[in-house]
Amino acid sequence: MPFIPHTEEDVAEMLASIGAASIDELFDEIPTELKNGQLTQVPVGMSEMEISRLMYERAQQDGFYLSFIGAGAYEHHIPAAVWQITTRGEFYSSYTPYQAEASQGTLQLLYEYQTMMASLTGMDVSNASLYDGASALAEAALMAVRQHKSSRRILIPQTVHPVYRRVVRTIVRNQAIEVVEVPYDPATGQVTIDQLDQFAQEEFAALIIPQPNFFGVLEQVDMLADWAHDKQSLAIAVVNPTALAMLKPPGEWGRQGADIAVGEGQPLGIPLSSGGPYFGFMACKQELVRQMPGRIIGRTTDLEGKEGFALTLQAREQHIRRSKATSNICTNQGLMVTAATIYMSLLGPEGLYRVAAQSHANTLALVERLEKLPGVKKAFHSPFFHEAVLQLSVPADQVLDKLRAQGVLGGVLLENYYPDLKNMLLICATETKTAEDLDKYTEVLQQALTA
Amino acid sequence: MLIFEHSRKNRRNYSQAPAARPARNNIPDNLKRRSIPLLPEVSEMDTVRHYTRLSQKNFSIDTEFYPLGSCTMKYNPRACNALAMLPQFLSRHPLAPEDTGQGFLACMYELQEILKDVTGMAAVSLTSMAGAQGELIGITMIRAYHEARGDTGRTEVIIPDAAHGTNPATAVMSGYKVIEIPTNRDGDVDMDALKAAVGPRTAGLMLTNPSTLGVFEKKVAEMSRIVHEAGGLLYYDGANLNAVLGKVKPGDMGFDVIHMNLHKTFSTPHGGGGPGAAPVGVADCLLPYLPIPIVAHEQGVYRWLTEKDRPQSIGRLSAHMGNAGVLLRAYIYVRLLGAEGMFRIAEYATLNANYLMAELRKLGFEIAYPDRRASHEFIVTMKEIKDRTGVTAMHLAKRLLDKGFHAPTVYFPLLVPECLLIEPAETESKETLDRFVVAMKEILDEIDTQPEMVKAAPHNMPLRKIDDVKAARELDLVWNPAG
């Protein structure tokens, strides 16, 4: 039943005040022929007890698995305090902080978030979030085209997450922006200067640089950023925020640093939750800030000079500039940023480093164990962060089915995204995996390969 | 005080991260990070205290009446949150095989079916993460439709001046030129202007109904005919669906594509700015272009449709499937309501709005469209008060904060001067509305007796009025430890 507090008496008094005989009368401006009181697919309402039972059953049906899947969404330990604080009603049930004086909590938190993200990426400024990593990348591409002015083409390596590439295409195509894909070196799984140099004579607004890339492989980011800047293109970094605790931040890539850094914020305290809600982060150089989409919070003062926070640079946004806005984004992923900020505070620089380093070490250990099995080898000879691609000598889809029967989700079939990469698995072992978990994977894979 | 100011070098939280740095590290030297990121070094208790205290500086639905027009700030039932956060749902990887997620997918499929019914559309995709993204999807599909017919001369999207800012921003982001049409004195779209605006360049019209002026667009059927006859399609901005849920279906009004903000009508939380979810519904003509993923139910099994199933799809808009956890909350909400509950939503939202409008009118506030019924929201204009006393809509908004109420939406829609767009939502009781009326009466009196005090509001908040001019002029977007 709906959450409506009115008593019959209330309704009578309210109608009397309005001067209407019935609630129905309040709908008298709607043409009769449009009225439609039929709902056939909406079941009868449930009590909280009944819906709880249904949801428990469905949750149980889905169960728990030992998962080695990454590919853009990563299982990390989330400290208990993160969601206990995040789901406090004052964060959970407030709106976008338009009324600054009644939203100082959210605004200050976002300012702290911007500070943390700018530092983590090595950039000057950060916005307060976009929808997710893929749409953030699309926004970065649009931003680069606005900034560059002369070219409407974007270079995107095939080592960028395949779905991100698709999302970018869907979004930028409307503005007649061309997306050109750069192949990778099949031996290393990296973009090379040789691959890029075939485009040396053409003009591009930006080169997108993933770190780590979709294969988990580390790209030669300094070289790539310099290549972009040498030909007056912007360098757009798409990065994993956990990895940034260990890896050189985009702001320090090459001679000038990347111009825009985006990525998926999910690893920072957001549950996997079947794919969302996550959040996209975006940071950039100071000189690009007026091209940035999304909310930005500034520190200022009140009438009496006390420190306070407010939405700022709103002249970029749709509610002020309408058709001239930098983006149409309005609602963002605020609550996810709340969780991420609390997560980063709890972990601190050393904690985040350890999460990254342990994830890296676990994946190294897992790959080493699996490589010893007959019929398994590493697909690419390059350093990786916390994901790697394995080449199997047998049909990988069947192997995955066998692992699943043992309660293990063994990774992602690369062929789903790269039709030429047959029988390859993309695997990931974050800090959540113990030595026993790695043994278990090794054992069930061995069985699957021999059975 | 910022979290960074609680930080002390080498203070650590021992339980949440791995116990030590592992021995193995194969990151090449030239790719290693040299600098320490500026994250605070604080204890768990410091963190909990800091963010709990920050939360207490917010107004929220859980603590205050929040009549923010066009935003539908209704109560967010606790069960929706608790059940969406069951550990199996939270831990499910988006790329886990479909047969390990049949429980979750069943919820998504049923939600699609329910939303189809509620809106009268032929099919629904759940992928969109907010209203604005739903709009982008809708306009992109309209483009795909025209292109597929070889109808490439359509370069314009028509939008009434009352529309939300996301509408024109979306049209431009989708590569279209915006043709703005005016509203007449009654709050309806000016039909002559619409007739003059349509033509061979019209790709479509974006309309919110009830509009953001808080009135039902009575001639919507005629508008639909005019636009369709010109070869254009109709987009429905479903931000105001709460006003007509169970009463009128956008499909019956002639719309070809719609989005619905689940974070409004279906009571998922706003989270201080998001996340939302805005499933998109389409009529048959746009069905092939619907973005993936979409859940299918075949031979008792749920599965995601892919590019192979939908070769003409406009593609994907998110890395996975949009805001799954928000969709789950909306699903739980509709199951709690049921059909009979759903009918009551629009009724009581409308009752609350018309009651509040009647009471404020009795106090002497000027109603922008006095001859119209309110939908689930209505507009008060402070124009006369401002001309007489200098007190603006923003001043009144700030003074309301002092009295423990969140302000209505101010200065939107832009065409009504000094406007307050007030949306009480069905979950508020008569007592709360009456307390709000008392506060508005007090402010009205204060405007007469001490206008300068009202102009200087707020007085009782943790901070006085924030200087947002300074915020924009002296940009301070990240904290710098050096000061």
Ligand SMILES: Cc1ncc(COP(=O)(O)O)c(C=O)c1O
């Ligand atoms: C009328 C109207 N249209 C569109 C939107 C945009 O929706 P969202 O904020 O979910 O992107 C809003 C919400 O603010 C709205 O009120």
